[in-house]
Amino acid sequence: MSTFEFPPSIRSRPVYCVLQARPGKAHLMIADAEGAEALIDLALRAPELMAKAHVIYIPKATDFGAALKALNPAQYYEGPSYSAAVSRIKRVFLDASMGLQIYLSGTEGLMGQALSEAMQAGYDHTAIQTEHRGSLARRMQCVHCKGITEDVSNDPFQCSHCGLNLFVRDHYSRRLAAFQGVCIDAEEPGNVPPSKELYS
Amino acid sequence: MTGTAPNSTAPKTVGAAKLAVRVSAITTLNALVTRFEFQRIDGTDFPTFSGGAHTVVEMMDGEKKRLNPYSLMSDPAELSTYAISVRRDDQGRGGSLFMHQKIKVGDEMALSYPVNLFVLDLRARKHLFVAGGIGITPFLAQIKQLEAIGGNWELHYSCRSPDLGSYVDELTENYPHATSVYYDDKKQSIDLDNLLDGQPFGTHLYVCGPKGMIDWVRKTATATGWPQAHVHHEEFLAPQPGRPFAVRLKKSELTVEVGAQESLLEAIERLGVDAPYLCRGGACGQCETDVLDSDGTFLHRDHWLEDDEKESGEKIMPCVSRFEGKILVLNR
Numbered sequence: 001m002s003t004f005e006f007p008p009s010i011r012s013r014p015v016y017c018v019l020q021a022r023p024g025k026a027h028l029m030i031a032d033a034e035g036a037e038a039l040i041d042l043a044l045r046a047p048e049l050m051a052k053a054h055v056i057y058i059p060k061a062t063d064f065g066a067a068l069k070a071l072n073p074a075q076y077y078e079g080p081s082y083s084a085a086v087s088r089i090k091r092v093f094l095d096a097s098m099g100l101q102i103y104l105s106g107t108e109g110l111m112g113q114a115l116s117e118a119m120q121a122g123y124d125h126t127a128i129q130t131e132h133r134g135s136l137a138r139r140m141q142c143v144h145c146k147g148i149t150e151d152v153s154n155d156p157f158q159c160s161h162c163g164l165n166l167f168v169r170d171h172y173s174r175r176l177a178a179f180q181g182v183c184i185d186a187e188e189p190g191n192v193p194p195s196k197e198l199y200s
Numbered sequence: 201m202t203g204t205a206p207n208s209t210a211p212k213t214v215g216a217a218k219l220a221v222r223v224s225a226i227t228t229l230n231a232l233v234t235r236f237e238f239q240r241i242d243g244t245d246f247p248t249f250s251g252g253a254h255t256v257v258e259m260m261d262g263e264k265k266r267l268n269p270y271s272l273m274s275d276p277a278e279l280s281t282y283a284i285s286v287r288r289d290d291q292g293r294g295g296s297l298f299m300h301q302k303i304k305v306g307d308e309m310a311l312s313y314p315v316n317l318f319v320l321d322l323r324a325r326k327h328l329f330v331a332g333g334i335g336i337t338p339f340l341a342q343i344k345q346l347e348a349i350g351g352n353w354e355l356h357y358s359c360r361s362p363d364l365g366s367y368v369d370e371l372t373e374n375y376p377h378a379t380s381v382y383y384d385d386k387k388q389s390i391d392l393d394n395l396l397d398g399q400p401f402g403t404h405l406y407v408c409g410p411k412g413m414i415d416w417v418r419k420t421a422t423a424t425g426w427p428q429a430h431v432h433h434e435e436f437l438a439p440q441p442g443r444p445f446a447v448r449l450k451k452s453e454l455t456v457e458v459g460a461q462e463s464l465l466e467a468i469e470r471l472g473v474d475a476p477y478l479c480r481g482g483a484c485g486q487c488e489t490d491v492l493d494s495d496g497t498f499l500h501r502d503h504w505l506e507d508d509e510k511e512s513g514e515k516i517m518p519c520v521s522r523f524e525g526k527i528l529v530l531n532r
């Protein structure tokens with residue numbers, strides 16, 4: 001099952017919903033990996049969206065591509081990574097009009113980054129729907145060196161830039177689309193608790 | 201305005217500092233609308249404000265103190281003067297008539313600190329303004345503010361007739377490409393579906409005017425996929441007369457009879473009880489008051505309380521809402 005119930009946390013932590021069809025002139029759907037399942041569910045509930053839908057999908061070693069394409073969206077794009085897709089996403093926001101509805105699904109990293117792009121285009125984040133599916137891995141920013149480590153699924157973890165041992169916090173930056181990682185052994189270097197899988 | 205916190209330079213205690221002013225100019229714009237300009241008596245600059253802010257004007261009408269909110273329409277960069285435009289309402293409770301008939305250049309008055317319940321969202325890629333009649337006033341200040349920073353805006357302004365088109369000449373002369381005017385008497389109306397279609401992503405929509413216009417614009421926007429956070433409106437209600445009713449103020453240990461022509465808030469103030477307010481028009485939420493006991497019917501008229509709060513009988517907005525019945529006890 002690709003859904004997960006996140007335990008309640010601090011206010012900073014994003015919360016996700018189940019995607020709902022909303023009236024709109026056009027519908028932009030961006031997903032990665034198991035996020036495809038949320039789009040498929042949405043299309044089942046509201047097939048009429050697809051004739052005006054633009055789907056941008058990053059499979060990440062899953063094989064939902066064919067099922068998504070079979071929904072017959074007006075436009076379909078599949079890319080190897082978020083960074084490969086981001087220029088297209090920016091372009092869509094630049095050319096879009098008000099009345100566009102935005103649906104994001106999949107990992108927190110994907111949703112957060114696409115949401116941040118929409119915000120930079122002047123769109124209010126509260127108007128964007130997000131449904132989490134699949135991996136619980138997070139996009140983390142090291143608060144010390146500011147480097148970003150993608151797909152962090154263990155806590156603590158080692159910063160991929162400066163090598164510090166970082167504690168995975170729920171403190172989130174919407175602008176950076178990243179959770180904050182804080183040095184866990186600053187007072188006693190080397191005293192690092194064993195790393196555990198997130199939410200295990 | 202969608203639930204944003206009131207934005208004010210005013211001290212938090214209510215009834216505190218007011219701005220002592222002198223009327224420095226009065227200009228008749230047309231048969232219904234007159235502009236009043238004020239300067240501070242001590243000669244200093246006014247507090248800064250942002251486009252969309254209003255001030256509550258205190259009018260001493262004989263024994264009666266009237267407090268009416270008006271949008272500041274002057275240039276936010278020009279702080280030697282505050283200006284408001286007042287539309288005469290012959291059917292109203294008399295505040296606008298008092299301004300039109302009694303106020304003379306040189307008169308001393310008091311204004312509240314500015315409060316903004318209709319702020320520009322400066323993250324917007326474009327600002328789309330829809331105004332009806334006197335609803336033009338907040339936009340006049342917002343346009344000046346945006347012009348100073350090179351903001352992207354467009355105005356669609358609907359008036360009854362050319363004779364009553366306040367500021368139309370100034371707007372069409374200074375901003376011919378950004379201003380569109382529509383006259384009712386020429387059967388011109390805003391083609392809203394068309395206007396809302398194709399606005400750049402990141403546009404914010406603002407509407408100020410009669411209630412019917414506000415409802416129409418908000419409904420059309422929602423139906424075509426505009427999110428609430430991008431649609432702003434300002435609608436101050438004037439308190440409506442009604443049947444007199446009695447209120448017990450528990451904390452103050454006072455009872456007051458609210459007259460037919462006065463609002464509950466005004467009655468409370470008449471007793472000298474310090475009650476909070478900002479807009480006096482059911483929009484800001486500041487005057488929200490807990491009801492301790494009641495037996496009767498609430499006549500809720502505000503835009504603040506949620507429907508379930510209105511039904512609960514536990515809250516009332518005394519600036520615009522009334523009560524009919526036997527017992528009303530407030531925590532004030």
Ligand code: FES
Pocket residue numbers: 476477478479480481482483484485486487488502504517518519520
């Ligand atoms: S004073 Fe603003 S809602 Fe009553």
